Amino acid sequence: xxxxxxxxxxxxxMLQKQGIKLDQVDSQVLHDLDLLSxxxxxxxxxxxxxxxxxxxxxxxxxxxxVTEEASVVAAANNGAGIVAKAGGFTASSQRDGIWGQIVxxxxxxxxxxHLHNMLPALIKKTNSHFASLVxxxxxxxxxxLKQINDLLYxxxxxxxxxxxxxxxxxxxxxxxxxxxxxFSGIKQKLFAILSNYPSQITTVRAAVPIDLIGGIExxxxxxxxxRIGQDDPMRAVTNNKGIMxxxxxxxxxxxxxxxxxxAACGVFASKTGTYTSLSEWRLENEKLVGKLRIPLPIxxxxxxxxxxxxxxxxxxxxxxxxxxxxxxxxxxxIGLANNLAALLAISTKGIQAGHMKLQARNIVTSLDxxxxxxxxxxxxxxxxxxxxxxxxxxxxxxxxxxxxxxxN
Numbered sequence: 001x002x003x004x005x006x007x008x009x010x011x012x013x014m015l016q017k018q019g020i021k022l023d024q025v026d027s028q029v030l031h032d033l034d035l036l037s038x039x040x041x042x043x044x045x046x047x048x049x050x051x052x053x054x055x056x057x058x059x060x061x062x063x064x065x066v067t068e069e070a071s072v073v074a075a076a077n078n079g080a081g082i083v084a085k086a087g088g089f090t091a092s093s094q095r096d097g098i099w100g101q102i103v104x105x106x107x108x109x110x111x112x113x114h115l116h117n118m119l120p121a122l123i124k125k126t127n128s129h130f131a132s133l134v135x136x137x138x139x140x141x142x143x144x145l146k147q148i149n150d151l152l153y154x155x156x157x158x159x160x161x162x163x164x165x166x167x168x169x170x171x172x173x174x175x176x177x178x179x180x181x182x183f184s185g186i187k188q189k190l191f192a193i194l195s196n197y198p199s200q201i202t203t204v205r206a207a208v209p210i211d212l213i214g215g216i217e218x219x220x221x222x223x224x225x226x227r228i229g230q231d232d233p234m235r236a237v238t239n240n241k242g243i244m245x246x247x248x249x250x251x252x253x254x255x256x257x258x259x260x261x262x263a264a265c266g267v268f269a270s271k272t273g274t275y276t277s278l279s280e281w282r283l284e285n286e287k288l289v290g291k292l293r294i295p296l297p298i299x300x301x302x303x304x305x306x307x308x309x310x311x312x313x314x315x316x317x318x319x320x321x322x323x324x325x326x327x328x329x330x331x332x333x334i335g336l337a338n339n340l341a342a343l344l345a346i347s348t349k350g351i352q353a354g355h356m357k358l359q360a361r362n363i364v365t366s367l368d369x370x371x372x373x374x375x376x377x378x379x380x381x382x383x384x385x386x387x388x389x390x391x392x393x394x395x396x397x398x399x400x401x402x403x404x405x406x407x408n
Contacts (some may be wrong), residue, residue, distance in 0.1 A: 008034045011041045020131040021057050034302055048253060048314065049073035051246075054080045056086030056204075056333045063334055064247035064314035070361060072245045072338065075345075079337030082213065082344075083206045086287075089336065091204040091329035097141050098165055098297055099199050100173040102154035102180065102192040110185035112147040118183070119143050136161040138342065140172065151190075158194075162324045163302035198268040198295035204332040206340070208288045219288045219397060221347040222281050222340075226290075229277030234279045240269055241340065243272060243278055243292065246338035250331045254297045255305040259375055264295040279339045292336040296328040320362055364394045366391045373399055 003011060008030045012022055025042050027090045034040040051063040051073060065073050083089055127139045138161035146153040156176060158169045170193055178193035210219040229239040244262065256397070269275050274288070279292040300322055305311055315322065360381040364374045375395060380395040381387060 004039050004260070006041050011039065015219055016043060028134050033162050033200060035307070047058070048310075049249075049316070049338070051076040051080055051334060054330065054333055055078075055084040056215070058093055060084075061319070062317050063330060063335070064249060064253035064317050065246070066252035067245070067249040068207060069245070072249055073187070075338045075341035076246050076334050077241075078344075079339070079341035080334070082208060082340065083333075083337060085212055086206065086208045087166065089206050089329075089333040091202060093202040093325045093328040093332075095159075095200050095297070095328070097138075097157045097159040097199065098169050098194055100158055100169050100192070100194045101195055102156065102173055103153040103190045104154065104177070104180060105187045105190060106150055106152045107185045107187055108148070108150070110147070110152070110237060111153060112183075114144050114179075115145060115183060119145075119157075122176060122179055122372070125179065126172060126295055129175060132170055135159060138163075138165070139169075140176075140309040152186065160299065162300050164260075164297065164299035164303070166194055166260070167300075170333055171197075196263045196267075196270070196297070198264045200295060200297045200328070201268075201293060202296045202328045202332040203293045204289065204329065205292075206290045206337050207284075207335060208340070210283075210286055210288060212252050213288060214348060216283075217285075217327065218344070218347050219283050221308050222343045223283045224234075225278065225346060226277065226281035230280065230367040231276075233275040236269065236275055237392070239277045239279065239342075240265070243294075243335040243339045246334040247294070247331055250334050251298065253311070254318070254327060255299070255303060255311040257303075260297055261295070264297060268293075268295050279336060281340075281343065292332055292339065293331055294335065294364055298324060298328055298331065300324050300327055303407055313373045313402075360387060363387065363389055367392060369395060369396055 003014070006014075016022060022042060029043060029243045035044055046068055049067065054061045054063050054076075056197050063076070065076060067073065068279065069325070118405055121141045123143065124264045125259065127134050130139065133139055138159040141157040141159050142335055143157075144155040146155075156173060156175075158165065158172055160168060173192035173194065177189045180186055181189055210216050213219060213222070225235075229236045244265065244290075247261065248258045251261055265278065278294055279290060279324075283289075295373055299305070300315070318327070360378055363381065367374055367377065375397045376399050377392055377395045381392060
């Protein structure tokens with residue numbers, strides 16, 4: 001029997017017969033995961049941390065963040081706390097829909113103008129066929145046509161309502177492509193699939209009095225760093241990575257597609273023809289004013305969201321009836337909070353302090369020691385600024401010698 005057809009326990013047995021040691025996993029968990037993916041043999045667990053006191057459009061949120069990097073959650077809390085003292089974030093989302101693309105090969109004498117007249121009827125027929133989506137507030141919104149030589153490009157804007165909508169959009173496009181193939185002059189369908197081109201853009205802003213970030217010199221330096229990110233792709237990509245640290249953590253926590261958002265953000269950062277920072281900070285009237293615009297094709301229903309208990313727990317923390325637009329605003333605000341915290345760290349104590357603290361955590365986790373011993377070793381690593389495995393082992397040896405001496 002082929003590997004993918006085996007029960008997950010049988011797959012694990014095959015690996016163990018190859019001499020591979022596998023960690024224990026609960027049988028029910030294993031079977032639940034097997035419904036979500038293919039060739040499942042185990043699980044990879046990640047911590048869920050909380051960004052507290054995120055104030056967006058006057059409402060306070062506790063935001064679950066899934067990441068193994070402690071500094072990402074710490075930065076989100078730091079940035080969110082500063083902005084909350086300044087009145088919070090203001091955010092808005094343009095959620096017109098998701099673009100889909102149908103490309104057809106056409107005959108030599110095909111005239112795209114002849115197809116325009118049938119588009120209203122095609123939209124009506126499609127929405128009637130997908131009435132369930134329409135009943136939830138979604139559906140096909142518009143169609144745009146473009147012909148280049150023997151290729152017809154059909155752009156379709158679909159409102160997915162509260163869902164991410166990838167599968168639904170693809171089904172709609174396939175239906176429409178089948179209808180279009182009946183039109184005179186269309187030879188064949190080449191493809192019909194959604195596009196991850198940026199859509200559903202969210203904008204978030206914050207205005208922070210300079211005394212909340214250490215004064216005018218720090219504010220000027222943050223504004224200068226932001227300007228460098230606007231002009232220099234080498235700095236811009238690192239700035240954007242810091243933003244995506246927070247964005248991806250909330251996307252994972254809420255069961256959304258990190259790959260789709262990452263791809264769209266990459267294109268969005270290059271929309272002027274030069275890769276640039278997604279965020280911008282300026283000094284205005286004794287305030288540091290920041291803005292972030294990012295595409296967030298996300299949802300709060302559908303996909304694996306409803307079927308995953310861990311994700312549903314995170315929605316209970318956020319608010320179970322949260323709308324997709326609200327969630328997009330929250331995600332963008334977390335991104336800007338992380339960005340502010342990173343720029344503030346670079347402008348003052350430097351970014352490396354937080355990273356080395358994370359390094360110390362990782363080293364201590366791997367020690368064969370008690371929780372109490374690990375806590376002391378961690379502090380010794382930080383105090384002595386020695387971030388190697390050998391240093392940790394030496395600190396552990398010293399602690400045990402001291403404990404033995406005190407008992408004798």
